[in-house]
Amino acid sequence: MNKASDGGYLDNKWSLSIIISSKRNATQSSSHYSNVANNAIDGNRDTNLMNGFCTHTLQSDNPWWRLDLNKTYYVSFVRITNRMDCCSERILKAQIRIGDSMTNNGRDNSLCATIHTSTEINTYNCEGLRGRYVYIILPGRDKILSLCEVEVFHTTLPTMEGTAHGREEDVTVYHRLVDHPLHLTADVEGVDPSTKVQQALSVFVQGLRLPNQSNLLSS
Template sequence: MLHEGCEIEDGYRRPGNDLINGNNNIKNSAEECCEDCRNTDRCVAWTLTPKNRCWLKHTIGEKRAQSGYKTGTITPTQPPPPTEAPPPPPKTEPPPTEAPPPPPKTEPPPTEAPPQPPPKTESPAVATMIPTLPPCEFPSGLHNVAQGRPTAQSSDKSKKDSGSENAVDGDFNTDANSGSCSWTNKEYQPWWTVDLGETYDIYEVVITNRQDCCPFRLKNAEIRVGDSETFEDNPPCGMMILGRMVKENPVHVRCGCETPMRGRYVSIQLIDRTQMLTLCEVEVMVT
């Protein structure tokens, strides 16, 4: 559907690349959300949730199918054709003037160079290197099978709406205090798991991390996929979440490109850390 200056698509969303947080930006229609984006500097795309939360985007990111959501991009307006400027008047060159001779150079007296400091023997700090992976071509038609499935976690944070089911409720709100994220107590190696109900070919797991605070808490998260209810017996999916990966939102962990991993149970656990585990949404992408 085409609104003035904006293309609207029903049943899709664009995660990440947030310019304006939708939790505080309520709009009654896709047209209002589009108009808000057109009037906001650097806004090029938007997503309207089923709860009328209008998320403005600074980049046109990946589009994903999601029931009840609407998204769109801003159609740039064409500028008027430039008007031809009149030709500049001809330049008149001033008559050349003879430059005065340069003053004679005087050489400064030589000065003795200061002694060089001794070489440093301290070892340089070694930065943590995050391995980069070659581009991955996934098959077309990947979709999420985790939404609404049974879940469990090592503990529920007290005095919070923090149940494990919040991570598969279809709400991508990144404020952990809004009741849309799972949240454990601070403990050693906390974990979360979902039962997909049957075995699938799993290509990728996508985690929407909290953004209101502390995204670094997802560091050392390990994902496992397999058919064992005891998730420690299942093999790891992709790389552990390290370094700059925790700043990405959402975080993409691929289990395989041409060869996916097969499994019914997907788990996420913080390895060798005493910390809280917070997951605002977990998507398991299968064919």
């Protein structure tokens, strides 16, 4: 499936949402021809740069890509689709950073993950990092950053004792259970608001394969 779609939800108490949409705004340190920053949030996971759906910076020191979410979210996952028609290894050692700062081109924000694989699609667990901006930064001299799709997910949980967005144990359960939030489109009615996240979300994840690679979500 090439086209990204909205995620599903569990009534108005438990929800599963994708942040990215055409209403967001992306920018990058430089652009090579028409391979602009917004190509990474166009909903198309085509991995061939020549088809016009990927980003590409000029060769430069420490190139970066930034997504403005317009307000602060607790970010659960970032899923990146890498360029595959050539040069897939260019993404190695890129950093995903999340926070409210644009200073130092985002490098002062919290680190979600460092990319250590050049395969097509990988999902990174940001464990609820809080921020308005999602940066992907490629440290080093004479680098080129190219991204074919960036999808950012957040969890909306009811306020519970312990944290402002849910108990830590429940947020952890959510991260462990959900492999592909984009594919969850069912609606569960009558969920008791006091029911734990693990029980509620298990309705969605029956039969889903949990990831077993160290760079993906914790299994």
